Amino acid sequence: MGDPMMATGVRYARAVSLRSDAVRLAARAVLGASRRVHSGPLPINDRGEALDAHVAALIRLAAGRPPLSSLPTGRARAEMDGFMRMTDVPRVAIPRVTDRRIDGPHGAIPIRVYVPNERAQRQPMLVWFHGGGFVIGSLDGYDRVLRHLCRHAGVVVVSVDYRLSPEARFPVAFEDSLAAARWAFASAPSLGADPSRIALGGDSAGGNLAASVAIALRDEHRRDPRAPMPRMQLLVYPATDLRRQFASHRTLGEGYLLTRDMIAWFMERYLRSKDDERDPRASPLLAADHRDLPPAWITVAGFDPLRDEGEAYAEALRASGGRVEMRYEPSLIHGFFTMGGLIPRAAECVDAAARALAAGLAT
Numbered sequence: 001m002g003d004p005m006m007a008t009g010v011r012y013a014r015a016v017s018l019r020s021d022a023v024r025l026a027a028r029a030v031l032g033a034s035r036r037v038h039s040g041p042l043p044i045n046d047r048g049e050a051l052d053a054h055v056a057a058l059i060r061l062a063a064g065r066p067p068l069s070s071l072p073t074g075r076a077r078a079e080m081d082g083f084m085r086m087t088d089v090p091r092v093a094i095p096r097v098t099d100r101r102i103d104g105p106h107g108a109i110p111i112r113v114y115v116p117n118e119r120a121q122r123q124p125m126l127v128w129f130h131g132g133g134f135v136i137g138s139l140d141g142y143d144r145v146l147r148h149l150c151r152h153a154g155v156v157v158v159s160v161d162y163r164l165s166p167e168a169r170f171p172v173a174f175e176d177s178l179a180a181a182r183w184a185f186a187s188a189p190s191l192g193a194d195p196s197r198i199a200l201g202g203d204s205a206g207g208n209l210a211a212s213v214a215i216a217l218r219d220e221h222r223r224d225p226r227a228p229m230p231r232m233q234l235l236v237y238p239a240t241d242l243r244r245q246f247a248s249h250r251t252l253g254e255g256y257l258l259t260r261d262m263i264a265w266f267m268e269r270y271l272r273s274k275d276d277e278r279d280p281r282a283s284p285l286l287a288a289d290h291r292d293l294p295p296a297w298i299t300v301a302g303f304d305p306l307r308d309e310g311e312a313y314a315e316a317l318r319a320s321g322g323r324v325e326m327r328y329e330p331s332l333i334h335g336f337f338t339m340g341g342l343i344p345r346a347a348e349c350v351d352a353a354a355r356a357l358a359a360g361l362a363t
Helices: 004-015 021-037 053-062 073-087 143-153 172-191 205-223 247-251 260-270 274-278 307-319 344-360
Strands: 096-102 109-115 123-129 156-160 193-203 232-236 296-303 324-333
Touching: 053 324, 096 172, 109 143, 109 172, 123 143, 123 172, 123 205, 123 344, 143 156, 143 344, 156 172, 172 193, 172 205, 193 205, 193 344, 205 232, 232 344, 247 260, 247 307, 296 307, 296 344, 307 324, 324 344
Parallel strands: 123 156, 123 193, 193 232, 232 296, 296 324
Antiparallel strands: 096 109, 109 156
C-alpha cells in the first residue's frame, strides 16, 4: 500500500503549476507528513550510508514526473527551473540586483549582478556558473540560492548565463565562462568589488566550468603575473571527468533523480564527439597540472553519481600542493544545493558555503 498522504501530494503537485507558491507549501506539507508516517528502511548507498528521510520523500514526490531526458529541450529547461523554485531556499531581498549583457567571444552573455551593500567598496565577489548538464539551468533558476549567498557571505555575486547545448556545443560554454570571469575581474571596481578577492564557483556542470576557468586563469597568470588570479574556488558536486568512468556512476546511477541515462542525454547534447571527453577544458581532472590553483571548498553527496570524481578532483588538488576543504554529505543527492527550502541538511550546507566564502575572501 502506498502512502495516501504522499499520493494526495503528488496529485496536487501535478495539478498546480510548479511556479505557484502553493506547490512549494504543499510539498513541504507532504514531506513533513511522509516523515511522520515513514516506515521501513531508507535506501543505503555503496558505502553503507542511509539516504536522508527528507530526500527520500522528495524522490517519491517527484517519481510521477517524466524524466527531463524524455522532454523537448525547452520544456526540460522550464521544468527544471520550476522544480528549483519549489525546492530552493526562500527568496531574500538584496539591495541591488541588475541584469545586463556583456561582450563574449560568441556574442552577448547575459549576467545578473547581486550587490549586498550599495555604499561599500572593495567587497569580495563570487562569479557563479550554474549547473544543469550544460543543457538546462538559468539565471532565474539559481536566483534564490545566490541571493542567500550574497546576503549571508556578504559578497557581490555575478551569475553567468553561458550558452547552453545543443544550440552551442563544447567548448562554447567554457569560452563564455572564461570571458565572463575576465570581465568580472576588470569590472570589479565599478561593481563595488575587490578584484583581489574573487572566487569562482558553481554546481555540477557549473562546478566543471569554475574549475576549468580557474585552470585557464592560472595558466594566463603564469605567462603574465599581472593577469588576475581567483582567491578561491567553491565547487559544489562538480563534474570533473566527462568520461564517466568512476564507480559511483554505476553504483548510484539509478533512483536518485540524476541518473546515468540523464547524464548520457546531457553529454550527447554538449560534446561534439567522444574525443571532447578527454579535453582538459571539458574534464578538468585530466589537466596536465593542478599546481598553483586557488584554495578550494568542495562538497559532494553520498548518493550522487558524480561523487567519486568530485573526491578525485579534491585529491588531485591536494596532491599538487593545493589547499582543499572537503565537505561530504553522506545522506544527500545530486542537486541538493538548490533544495534547501525542503531539505534541512541541504540548507545547512548552503550556509556552510556562505561561511566558507566569507572566510576565504576575508581581507
